[in-house]
Amino acid sequence: MKEHVIEIKNLHFSYEEQPVLDGINLVLDRGQFLGLVGPNGSGKSTLIKCVLGMLKPERGEIRLFGQPVRHARLGGRIGYVSQKANSFNLGFPATVKEVVASGLYGQLGLLRRMGRLEWKKVDQAIAKVGLSAFRDRNIGKLSGGQQQRAFIARALVADPDLLILDEPTVGVDAKSTEQFYALLTELHRHHGLTLLLVTHDIGVLSTSVDQVACLNKRLFFHGDPDEFAQREQEILTQAYGHDIQIVSHHHH
Numbered sequence: 001m002k003e004h005v006i007e008i009k010n011l012h013f014s015y016e017e018q019p020v021l022d023g024i025n026l027v028l029d030r031g032q033f034l035g036l037v038g039p040n041g042s043g044k045s046t047l048i049k050c051v052l053g054m055l056k057p058e059r060g061e062i063r064l065f066g067q068p069v070r071h072a073r074l075g076g077r078i079g080y081v082s083q084k085a086n087s088f089n090l091g092f093p094a095t096v097k098e099v100v101a102s103g104l105y106g107q108l109g110l111l112r113r114m115g116r117l118e119w120k121k122v123d124q125a126i127a128k129v130g131l132s133a134f135r136d137r138n139i140g141k142l143s144g145g146q147q148q149r150a151f152i153a154r155a156l157v158a159d160p161d162l163l164i165l166d167e168p169t170v171g172v173d174a175k176s177t178e179q180f181y182a183l184l185t186e187l188h189r190h191h192g193l194t195l196l197l198v199t200h201d202i203g204v205l206s207t208s209v210d211q212v213a214c215l216n217k218r219l220f221f222h223g224d225p226d227e228f229a230q231r232e233q234e235i236l237t238q239a240y241g242h243d244i245q246i247v248s249h250h251h252h
C-alpha cells in the first residue's frame with residue numbers, strides 16, 4: 001500500500017478576517033514529486049507553513065506520515081528550504097560545511113557535539129549537491145546557485161523522507177536554475193526522495209515533477225503533468241485570471 005507522506009483534508013486557514021485557504025484536499029504519496037503553482041498571494045507559503053506545523057489551521061486536518069501534524073514526531077523527517085534561504089545571514093562568516101552541519105543541530109540537541117559520523121554525513125550531503133570543492137569556502141563567497149545548493153545540502157543532511165522547497169529559484173540565473181532542477185530530478189529518481197516544490201515556473205512542471213497542484217485559495221487542479229498540459233489554459237485562466245501571460249512559458 002502506498003504511504004501517504006502528506007494528507008490534507010478540508011483545510012481552511014485565515015489571517016485574521018482574510019480567508020487564504022478554502023477547503024484544500026491534497027495527498028502526496030511516498031516517492032512522488034509535487035509541483036505546487038499559483039499566482040502571488042494565492043496561499044502557497046501559507047499551505048506549506050500549515051504542513052510544517054508553523055501555522056494552525058482554522059478547520060480541517062493535516063497528517064504527516066499518517067499522524068496528525070501536531071503529534072507527528074518529525075525530528076529530521078522533513079527537510080525545508082524556505083523562500084528566504086537565499087538571504088539567510090550571508091554576512092555571517094560561515095563555511096559551506098558549517099552551514100550544512102547546522103542542519104543536524106535539531107537532531108543532536110544542545111549537549112551532543114558533532115562527531116566523526118556527523119561530519120561524514122555533512123560531507124555526503126555536500127557531495128550530493130556537487131559542492132565538495134567548496135566545502136571550506138565562506139558561504140557569502142559563493143554564487144546564488146551554489147548558495148542554494150548549500151541550503152539544500154543543509155536540508156538533506158538529516159536524511160529527511162520529505163523535502164519541501166518554497167520558491168527556491170527566485171533571483172537565481174537561468175543556468176543555475178536548470179542545474180537546480182536537474183539536482184531535484186536526481187534526488188527524486190535516484191534517491192527516491194519525496195519532494196514538494198513551490199514554484200512560479202510553470203515550465204518546470206512538464207519536465208521535472210510527476211504531480212501538479214494549482215492553488216489560488218482553492219485547489220483548482222491536482223493531477224499528473226500530462227493532464228495538466230492538456231488542460232493548462234483552462235486551469236491557469238481559472239486560477240490566475242489575467243496574470244496568465246506572465247507565468248505561462250516553457251523551457252526549451
Ligand SMILES: Nc1ncnc2c1ncn2[C@@H]1O[C@H](COP(=O)(O)OP(=O)(O)OP(=O)(O)O)[C@@H](O)[C@H]1O
Nearest residue numbers: 015016018020038039040041042043044045046047
Ligand atoms: N502573516 C500574515 N498576516 C496576514 N496576512 C498574510 C500573512 N502572510 C501572508 N498573508 C496574506 O495571505 C495571502 C497568501 O499569502 P502567501 O504568502 O501564502 O501566498 P503565496 O502564494 O506564497 O505568495 P507568493 O507567491 O507571492 O510568495 C496573501 O494575500 C498575503 O498577503
